[in-house]
Amino acid sequence: MNESLVTARGLTKRFDDLTAVDGVDFDIQRGEVFGFLGPNGAGKSSIMRMIGATSPITAGTLTVFGLDPYADGREIRSRLGVVPQENMLDEELRVRDNLYIYGRYFSLPRKVINERIEDLLAFAHLEDKRTAKVEHLSGGMKRRLTIARALINEPELILLDEPTTGLDPQARHILWDRLYRLKQQGSTLIITTHYMDEAEQLCDRLVVMDQGRIVAEGSPRSLIEEHSHREVLELRFPVGTQESALLKLDGLAPRQETLADRVLLYVDDADRALAEVSARGLQAESAVVRRSTLEDVFLRLTGRSLVE
């Protein structure tokens, strides 16, 4: 099971004077769900496009299925499923025709495509929409159609660039469910996201990216254990009183982050910390006790929050 589908060493992408990806190393194994987590502009999409053999690398090495994306781009792309950040559907075509013509781009026989279309429409829950024009679909439906389209060639590796960005919560959950099914079937997925919950739900392993570099790597749980404390106490103080409250919080938690509108205390037992806050005579407007998430890891590693 330890077969590496994607290997990058010192992978670099420069656009004129902008370095989008700055010498990163990673290995992605067959059967895993691998995530690139980071804010916009961290270089995630550039990596995806280089893996997808649609963007030449500037320096370093990259192999996909053991092949060189420059010389063997066609071969690589024929074995990939790509869900780009923008859907890039053929808006003027019907749902069914979108799947059909995409299958043709892979030179699949018409009969094979027509069989797969039925399965994919069911998978994407779009059976009732097969003859609808794409421009009339909702955002969630378009996203599901884009994922279905990426599966038409039964890819060995599926690239999903920000799969749920811009969707409402309900549409996101439906999509996660579909991606989870792919994972259960043993598909290899690469996902970029700036949502921690998405990375935590789906990824077996992930790298945290910031400004073109990888700043941490591991499973969601191990990253949280390594770079954060078990629990977080979020305190919000009445406007104008946060400064004075900070003085009284001094020394209470092993780690503390001060954001514009609230204070985060990183502790092993948040309930005990909350009791201590009250004991020090502090009156928070609101107090939330929660488990540490990847957001906290990112804050710790970069000093900034993910979604600005």
Add this chain to the structure above:
Amino acid sequence: MTTLLARVASPTVRPSHRVRHLLEHNLIVYRSVWWVILAGFFEPVFYLFSIGIGLGKLVGDVPGPNGELVTYAAFVAPAMLAASAMNGAVYESTFNIFFKIRYGNTYKAILATPVAPGDIATGEIVWSLFRGALYSAGFIVVMALMGLVESPWGVLALPATLLIGFAFGAVGMAATTFMRSWQDFDLVTMVTLPLFLFSATFYPLEVYPEFFQRFTQFSPLYHGTELVRSLTLGTLDSGLWVNIGVLVGMGLAGSAVIGRRLERLLLS
């Protein structure tokens, strides 16, 4: 063009048999908007009726390529055919392609599949030739019905318009690979409009002063017009090989530039 592109293009953009999938795509798109295709047929027909017939009444007969007098309609009709082949190819390869690259996003989705940029470029040019052939065939039939095709050689006017379409389509697409904004397209009109007006389209070359006549030799549309006109009037001479050579050379040069520029344009 395919083999030429294969030679100058890097392995990432080289065209292949997958060109046909692009054509299939366009067929599906136009299945529901076939009337758009129909509309393009009328442009040269309208010109023919207004200028060829209307103006022709006032003008009378004019000397054809070999000096023999022909009706004005028979003189101007092949020029309309040649000019519309140019206009169609230029429109497809500049405005249309630029729009698809910038806003349509369809190419980006296609490039994620085994289809390569060379397939897309070849597919679009072949498609525009296919469209152009439909228009030309229709127009040639109209000409024949009006008795304006004076020689059986006129049948070859169809492949001649395809050659014009190839020459202008390839150069147009090559130019599009350098375009940055819609403003740049004013330059396209600045080139095609004088070509349309001054390529011995509406009157014989001899009408111009000698200096201007020599200048016209540099107009590729002039060579296209001469070619088509000689075929429909049946006035063939060895000069046609020059006309053909200019158009073929133009098409090949455009294709070579496309091959080199596509990677930069579509893969970055």
